[in-house]
Amino acid sequence: MVSLQNFMLKKVMLVKMKKNNYYAFLFVFCFLSIQLDSQNFMTLSFDNYVDNIIANNPLSKKAENIRTYGKLQNKAARGNYDPSINAAYENKYFDGKNYYTNLNSEIKQQLFTSQYLKFGYDYGIGNYTNPESYTPTNGLSYLGLEVGLLQGLLIDYRRADVLKSKEYINYYNAERNIQINDLLFESSQKYFDWLFTTKQLALNNYFMNIANQRLKGIEALANIGERATIDTIEAAIFYQTRLLDLQNSIIENQKMNNDLASFNWQENNPSNLQINYQPVDSLDNYYIKAKNNFLKTLYQDSSNNPVIAKYNSFQNVLDIENRLKKEMIKPKLNINYNFLSNNSSQINPALSYNSYKWGANVSFPLLLRNSRNEFKMGKINSQNNSFELKNKNNELDFKINALKQTINILIQQLENAERSTKYNRQLVEAEKLKFSNGESSLFILNARESKWLDSELKLAEYKLKFIKTVLNIIYLKGNLNYKI
Numbered sequence: 001m002v003s004l005q006n007f008m009l010k011k012v013m014l015v016k017m018k019k020n021n022y023y024a025f026l027f028v029f030c031f032l033s034i035q036l037d038s039q040n041f042m043t044l045s046f047d048n049y050v051d052n053i054i055a056n057n058p059l060s061k062k063a064e065n066i067r068t069y070g071k072l073q074n075k076a077a078r079g080n081y082d083p084s085i086n087a088a089y090e091n092k093y094f095d096g097k098n099y100y101t102n103l104n105s106e107i108k109q110q111l112f113t114s115q116y117l118k119f120g121y122d123y124g125i126g127n128y129t130n131p132e133s134y135t136p137t138n139g140l141s142y143l144g145l146e147v148g149l150l151q152g153l154l155i156d157y158r159r160a161d162v163l164k165s166k167e168y169i170n171y172y173n174a175e176r177n178i179q180i181n182d183l184l185f186e187s188s189q190k191y192f193d194w195l196f197t198t199k200q201l202a203l204n205n206y207f208m209n210i211a212n213q214r215l216k217g218i219e220a221l222a223n224i225g226e227r228a229t230i231d232t233i234e235a236a237i238f239y240q241t242r243l244l245d246l247q248n249s250i251i252e253n254q255k256m257n258n259d260l261a262s263f264n265w266q267e268n269n270p271s272n273l274q275i276n277y278q279p280v281d282s283l284d285n286y287y288i289k290a291k292n293n294f295l296k297t298l299y300q301d302s303s304n305n306p307v308i309a310k311y312n313s314f315q316n317v318l319d320i321e322n323r324l325k326k327e328m329i330k331p332k333l334n335i336n337y338n339f340l341s342n343n344s345s346q347i348n349p350a351l352s353y354n355s356y357k358w359g360a361n362v363s364f365p366l367l368l369r370n371s372r373n374e375f376k377m378g379k380i381n382s383q384n385n386s387f388e389l390k391n392k393n394n395e396l397d398f399k400i401n402a403l404k405q406t407i408n409i410l411i412q413q414l415e416n417a418e419r420s421t422k423y424n425r426q427l428v429e430a431e432k433l434k435f436s437n438g439e440s441s442l443f444i445l446n447a448r449e450s451k452w453l454d455s456e457l458k459l460a461e462y463k464l465k466f467i468k469t470v471l472n473i474i475y476l477k478g479n480l481n482y483k484i
Contacts, residue, residue: 041275041276041277041278042275042276042277042278043277043278043279043280044260044264044277044278044279044280045279045280045281046188046191046192046281046286046483046484047483047484049187049191049260049263049264050184050187050188050482050483052264052265052266053183053184053187053263053264053265054180054184056265056266056267057183057187057263057265058265059179059183060180060183062179063175063176063177063179063180063183064176066172066175066176066179067172067173067176069172070165070168070169070170070171070172070173071169073165073168073169073172074162074165074166074168074169076165077158077161077162077164077165078162078165080110080158080161080162081109081110081158081162083107083108083109084107084108084109085105085106085107085108086104086105086106086108087103087104087105087106088102088103088104088105089102089103089104090102090103092126092128097127098125098126098127099126099127099128099129100124100125100126100127100128100129100130100133101123101124101125101126101129102123102124102126102129102133103121103122103123103124103139104120104122104123105120105121105122106118106119106120106121107119107120110158112159113148113152113153113154113155113156113158113159114146114147114148114151114152114153114156114334115145115146115147115148116145116146116147117144117145118142118143118144118145118146118338119141119142119143119144120141120142120144120338121139121140121141121142122135122139122140122141122142123135123139123140125137140340140341141340141341142338142339142340142341142357143338143339144336144337144338144339144357145336145337145338146334146335146336147334147335148332148333148334149333149334149335150330150331150332150333151327151328151330151331151332151333152327152332154323154327155320155323155324155327156324156327157324160320160321160323160324163320164317164320164321167313167314167316167317167320168313168317170309170312170313170316171310171313171314171317173309174306174307174309174310174313175306175310176306177306177309177478177480178306178307178310178478180480181306181475181478181480184480184482185471185472185474185475185482186263187263188471188482189468189471190256190259190260190263191260192283192286192464192467192468192471193256193259193464194253194256194257194259194260194277195279195282195283195286195464196283196460196461196464197249197252197253197255197256198253198279198283199282199283199284199460200249200252200253200457200460201246201249201250201253203453203456203457203460204242204245204246204248204249204453205246205249207242207245207449207453208239208242208243208245208246210242210449211235211238211239211241211242211449212239212242214235214238214239214442215232215235215236215238215239218231218232218235218442219232219235231442234442234443234446235442238442238446257276257277260277261275261277264277283460283463283464283467284463286467286484287463287466287467289484290466290467290470290484291466293470293484294407294470304478304479305396305476305477305478305479306478307392307396307478308389308392308393308396308478311385311388311389311392312389314385315382315385315386315389318378318381318382318385319382321378322375322378322379322382325371325374325375325378326375328371328374328375329368329371329372329375331362331363331364332361332362332363332364333360333361333362334360334361335358335359335360336358336359336360337356337357337358338356338357338358339355339356340355340356340357341355396476399476400473400476400477403469403472403473403476404473406469407466407469407470407473410462410465410466410469411466413462414459414462414463414466417455417458417459417462418459420455420458420459421452421455421456421459424448424451424452424455425452427448427451427452428445428448428449428452431444431445431448432445467484470484
């Protein structure tokens with residue numbers, strides 16, 4: 001009687017486990033079906049992803065504006081050399097008399113530093129015109145030259161602005177490359193994190209299907225009395241564990257998919273969150289590509305690193321400022337000489353050496369405290385930037401060398417992980433054979449499969465770490481060559 005009750009209890013438990021197994025499988029099927037129906041698929045390779053970020057991501061366009069800003073700054077500085085036209089007109093008419101009519105006009109063109117070429121026309125008549133301003137009836141034209149013989153002879157503010165703006169083109173171009181480098185590095189890591197979760201999803205789905213097939217087989221054997229009912233419970237528990245792992249990997253993959261969409265803008269519009277990205281290539285193949293590309297990346301020259309280029313450009317700017325500050329220590333001595341016309345023709349005025357106007361002005365601060373200390377402060381700024389440049393070079397060299405060492409250890413770890421995965425797979429195959437012959441237990445077989453899955457996931461982690469390390473080297477070198 002007792003054995004009959006035990007038999008009926010086992011039958012009831014078996015029916016309940018079948019229902020739970022069916023509902024769990026139905027849940028996963030429905031979840032995946034909803035995902036497939038509600039989302040659009042888009043295949044996305046890493047190279048296309050990088051191209052799209054550079055073309056459409058707003059941070060990339062912001063970086064391009066920085067480079068444009070540098071070019072416009074150079075054009076603005078060159079505009080200081082544009083010729084200028086100056087004119088002043090005064091007239092006083094009182095009580096029926098023309099007291100004075102004065103016109104002074106001039107076209108002035110800067111030549112190099114503090115040298116100016118001038119062409120002017122003066123007109124001054126009237127009963128009370130200042131004799132100094134009086135001219136013939138047709139006015140007086142002149143051709144003149146202004147020269148700074150001491151301060152401003154070699155360099156002045158306008159010349160310094162032009163020279164600095166040339167360096168700022170390189171400076172802002174380096175800044176643009178720094179921001180693009182940061183953007184590509186962050187987005188590249190997101191891409192391979194997403195690819196890793198895709199690998200996790202595939203592995204968990206594969207092992208969940210194995211657990212599901214084994215559960216069905218053991219249930220069938222238990223129905224005909226070939227297996228103990230307790231084996232179906234253990235198989236069901238193992239299947240539930242695999243199902244939970246699959247659900248977690250689905251959540252992680254969807255999270256990474258959304259992160260990917262946040263970078264992958266489409267022609268000035270954010271990427272559609274309903275898009276479900278599909279990889280063109282697997283994590284394993286990208287690992288092989290990264291490994292083959294590693295030596296080429298490793299020995300590329302890092303002298304064009306945008307961070308270093310930015311420091312170098314700024315150093316050149318500081319050197320130009322120091323040249324200008326040193327020039328400002330000199331006294332000011334400006335000469336102004338004008339050839340005057342000696343005939344009344346407005347169409348073809350003749351200039352004569354016997355008709356001229358000239359002048360000179362000199363100024364010099366006695367203590368020179370402002371200019372001397374400005375120059376000393378400029379030298380300190382230049383030295384500090386030079387120290388920072390040396391430190392940054394040293395820092396990058398140490399980081400790259402550390403990554404080279406990491407790569408060498410990672411290669412050994414990957415070889416060990418591949419062997420471990422191979423051995424675990426062989427143990428599972430052997431354990432399956434023993435289990436089918438009744439020489440092993442379901443518990444041992446499940447444990448072997450768990451070890452195999454763990455080794456596969458660990459191998460995928462090492463491959464991801466290797467790819468990220470190669471990306472880190474590319475980032476530190478700053479050559480923007482992220483395509484693998």
